[in-house]
Amino acid sequence: MQGLPEEDLEAYARMLDDVAGTGRRLRREELEALRESGERAAGAGRGVRGLVGSYLTATRDAWPALRGVAGAGTPKDVQRAGEAVLTALDAAVAALGEGHERARRLVVRQDEAARGEFVDDLLYGRSDPGRLAERAQRFGLRLGRGHAVAVARGVDAYEDGRPVLRRIERELVARFGGRDVLMAGKDGRLVCIAPGSERAVFEVFAETALRPGAGYGAARRVAVGRVHSGTGGIVRSYEEALGALDVADRLRLHPEVLRAEELLVFPVLMRDRAAMSDLVHSVLGPLEQARGGAGPLLETISAHAEAGHVNAEAARRLGLGVRTFTYRLERIKVLTGYDPGDPLHRYTLETAAMGARLLGWPERPL
Template identity: 65%
Template sequence: MTVTNKHGPPELPGLSEPSGAPGPSRPAAVPGPTSVPGSTAAPGSTAAPGPVDVAAELTLRCLDLLADVSRTGRLLRRAELESLRSLGERGAEAGHGLRDLVTHCLGATRQAWQTLPGLASAVTAAELRRTGDAVLAATEAALGALGEGHERAQRLAMRLEESNRREFIDDLLRGRGDLGVLAERAERFGVRLAAGYTVAVAVGSHPYVDGRTGICRILRDLCGRFDERTVLIVVREGRLVCIAPDGEQEVLKAFIDLTLRPAPGHVPAVRVATGRRHSGTGGVVRSYEEALSTLEYAERLGLPAKRLRAEELLVFPVLMRDRAAMADLVRNVLGPLTAARGGARPLLETITVQAEAGYVNAETARRLGVSVRTLGYRLERIRTLTGYDPSDALHRYTLETAVMGARLLEWPARPL
């Protein structure tokens, strides 16, 4: 039978009183088959019921605990708080928002307030205050544990999602894995493999570390300005990599600006290179490799530019396609400079700076920090030792090409 209190709704079955606990007796659950949310068993079936809805289970659990607290005035135990955290996790996994769970639990508690045993049996106002304070303290602790569990599940889900995202981007950059599976994963993250993509790679004075404040700031800024599904950023081998699809070139531009800009907790990038746009499943890999090659050439050549595009340095892959021929050019054109007093380095620097200064001697001397007379002496030594005159257009091109080859081959520090 169901006992109804004249001051409130019927007391819920299942809130059984612990043995030996003082207070009025409580109604037992109605025997027989019960209808459990989510159960598929037919009426009268003896099969085990299906999983109970998290919100309904949370309501029964909270009311059970509060009924016991109203009788004893005790605090919630550690195991009970952990049970509520577990319910909060399950609620998050089932798609329930924290506000909905809290509202559901508080609403049920408010309706059953007057039927709680300790409150119903209170005789004096002091007893009523003590019992009410104990119940409210238990409610506060219960809802705090519920929120902890819900947030814990949310953080875990976010970490798992981010881990899957990083793994997918890493596989995309490596070009590995089954294409069918890769296409399915790409659809989940909003990536269209058939479209064109451009990859930018930023390198700092120190290796980038995932999770650092500066990287989180860049991600937050980009996600705040663009659709989160179009922002594909990952830390790979100490570099920061951004993949921008067609039509989202503003993402790439914003990424470059943010990485180069000094900010609290973020060391600005030394250089950012972008590959060319490529389409298809291998397009991301090709653009990524071009960006890496551009960074490598810029490092070897000591280029001052902080923003580089692969198409600006296409001449160097052509020059380095035949390393033996390049080494032969360096050996024959620049090899005699090693006989100069002080070695070949000052003369190699002179050729480089003169080309950058447009072959204006006064500007070349200023950039080198030497007098025009000293510069004239160096140019004469270059003509004498190599047989190539920097004032001659053909000789000038040969010297410049040989110097670039020497820097790419790290000569004379590394023997040819």
């Protein structure tokens, strides 16, 4: 039978013959031989349904001879032999399925290892571009196109991201087929590489990653880098996505999905770190004189900006009364000399507050 060595089926027929004659159960070594047969069938590309069907056919073909083996006894002996054969068949089918699944899992693990190694080399630029392009074809990726990289991060690191990865992959395949998309786990995060023209892929990736699944939590945030060409462009997009996640944490941004192009102002602000440190120190340094330190007043500046400079809304977000919030604004004006009600002063305060969060001040000294 196609995909199965004849000796496997011959050994199975001999085993059934002995079971029919003795009424025994299958031995451990026989079950392991059946598992190995299932592995060989999987390696030959035979599906589990066809594999089991072949053994059922072999059982049916051997049935007349098995009845003859038991026929010398009483009707009760014949019944006992039939029950023993059916029990053996049930155990054989289970063993074949276990072996087939064992081989399939091994292939998946090997593929995941190869994919993980490729993604490492791709995102760190550790291989020759020509060689990377050749390897990329195996995973359905055409590096000549412009690509972007999305990164999903959970509340905790994905120690084993495979269940989540497979769930998202199934969703992407169902929606888009095998459309030049590569996913992998990387450093406790999930990474999706796709052509920049396929914005819908990143939307579905983010939507699915942020949705909890059975037995595993949702991602906390997803960031998408900008579109760049070539292998170096993929590295750059990946770094932009990681940078967006870092900025979002430092600034305590609320959106669950971030796009690097929407956050370009922050790398610009931090390009001259010394100048930003000087701005924070000069503008916000006096806040450290306040009772309770600079932290509460720094939160006041940020909440005021996020609330569109509406005192009542900003107070609500901080869990304060409007009178208390207004008092804080006055303290900021007195200590810094910058009036939150003046547009130019307010811009300076808010820029300095962003810089403070990016630098980790006041928890981290400038």
